Structure formats: C-alpha cells, structure tokens
Amino acid sequence: MNTNNAEFTASYGLFKQIPRSDRPEFAFSGHSNVGKSSLINKLLNRKALARVSATPGKTSTINFFSVDGFYIVDLPGYGYAKVSQNEKKRWAELIEGYLHDDRDLALVFQLIDFRHKPTADDIMMIDFLIDSGIPFVIVLTKADKLKKKEREARREAFRTEIPCADDITMIEFSAETGEGVEELRGIIDDVTREE
Numbered sequence: 001m002n003t004n005n006a007e008f009t010a011s012y013g014l015f016k017q018i019p020r021s022d023r024p025e026f027a028f029s030g031h032s033n034v035g036k037s038s039l040i041n042k043l044l045n046r047k048a049l050a051r052v053s054a055t056p057g058k059t060s061t062i063n064f065f066s067v068d069g070f071y072i073v074d075l076p077g078y079g080y081a082k083v084s085q086n087e088k089k090r091w092a093e094l095i096e097g098y099l100h101d102d103r104d105l106a107l108v109f110q111l112i113d114f115r116h117k118p119t120a121d122d123i124m125m126i127d128f129l130i131d132s133g134i135p136f137v138i139v140l141t142k143a144d145k146l147k148k149k150e151r152e153a154r155r156e157a158f159r160t161e162i163p164c165a166d167d168i169t170m171i172e173f174s175a176e177t178g179e180g181v182e183e184l185r186g187i188i189d190d191v192t193r194e195e
C-alpha cells in the first residue's frame with residue numbers, strides 16, 4: 001500500500017452524518033487508550049495524522065482517512081467510564097450504526113491490549129463481529145511493554161479468554177518499535193487485491 005497520499009477526510013459525531021461510501025473501508029476498533037491512533041499513524045507513516053492522546057476518551061467521533069483507493073476508519077474508542085450515559089449511547093449508536101450499515105467493509109482490526117485480559121466490552125465487540133459475519137483480525141497492542149515470558153503467558157490466556165481464539169488471526173504490534181506494521185500492511189494489500 002502506498003501511504004504517500006494518505007490524508008484526513010472527515011470526522012462524524014452522528015451515524016446519520018456519514019455519507020455513502022465509494023470505496024472499501026478498513027475499520028479500527030478498540031477500547032479508548034488501547035493505542036488505535038498510534039497504530040494508524042504508524043501504519044500511515046505519519047507523526048500525527050490521527051491524534052494520540054494521553055487522556056483516554058478524547059476520540060468520540062468516527063474519523064475517515066483516505067489512502068490509495070480505500071478508507072481507514074477510526075471508530076470511537078469504547079469503554080471509557082467517565083462519560084455520561086447519553087455520551088455512551090451516542091458512541092454505541094455510532095459504532096453499531098456504522099458496522100451494521102450496508103457498506104464495503106473490507107476488514108475490521110479489533111485492537112486488544114496485549115498486557116491484559118480483554119474487557120467485557122472487547123468480548124462483546126468480538127462476539128458481535130463473529131455473529132455478524134464481518135471479517136476481522138485481532139491486533140495485540142503495546143507489545144513492547146511485555147517481556148518474552150509475559151507474552152507467552154498472555155498468548156496462552158487469550159486462548160480461553162477470547163471466543164473462537166484458535167480461528168482468529170492475531171497480530172502482535174507495537175507503535176513504539178514498529179513490530180507488526182508490515183504484517184498489517186500485508187493484510188491490507190492482500191484484501192485490496194481481492195476486492
């Protein structure tokens with residue numbers, strides 16, 4: 001994939017604002033603070049195309065980035081506790097609306113923090129993706145924060161913590177070291193070639 005012309009296209013706060021799509025889309029989903037913006041920046045070779053935040057919960061919009069014939073779609077991070085019930089409802093409607101919409105959703109990258117047991121929201125997302133038949137892979141983020149033994153322990157634990165774990169492609173990733181970024185690009189290249 002050629003990232004030279006990657007650019008921010010638009011942000012939407014409500015599902016009904018999202019226009020019809022004219023290209024395949026790769027959506028990125030995950031808990032707030034899991035490292036989604038950092039991953040998108042790394043993937044697109046930019047320092048700050050997608051905003052990186054030390055304060056979780058900042059990205060409450062759905063953001064589109066145009067890249068080489070497809071869109072990268074940054075879904076709002078879920079699971080942030082310190083927001084109102086109303087805000088949570090708006091996020092849920094935005095995410096569900098988008099994922100249920102009749103669009104050319106090529107693949108979802110579901111991000112999970114490599115260090116921790118997936119949250120109830122993570123499992124709900126994974127169940128939803130499986131039930132909806134949406135193709136997805138899991139990205140295990142912040143891999144640089146684990147030692148070899150810790151990685152082995154988490155890999156083993158995920159096999160029981162994540163439904164259908166043995167059938168799901170899992171990519172170990174670090175925005176710090178760049179580990180896994182070529183694998184992600186390879187997956188996008190494979191899927192766009194098939195489209």
Ligand SMILES: Nc1nc2c(ncn2[C@@H]2O[C@H](COP(=O)(O)OP(=O)(O)O)[C@@H](O)[C@H]2O)c(=O)[nH]1
Pocket residue numbers: 030031032033034035036037038039051052053054056057059077141142143144145173174175176177
């Ligand atoms: N060590 C390390 N920190 C990361 C990595 N990815 C993100 N972070 C940090 O985690 C925090 C949240 O990152 P961000 O990309 O804004 O997460 P988002 O809320 O999912 O978009 C920031 O402080 C990042 O610097 C990573 O691969 N390794």
Ligand SMILES: [Mg+2]
Pocket residue numbers: 036037038051052053059077
């Ligand atoms: Mg973000």
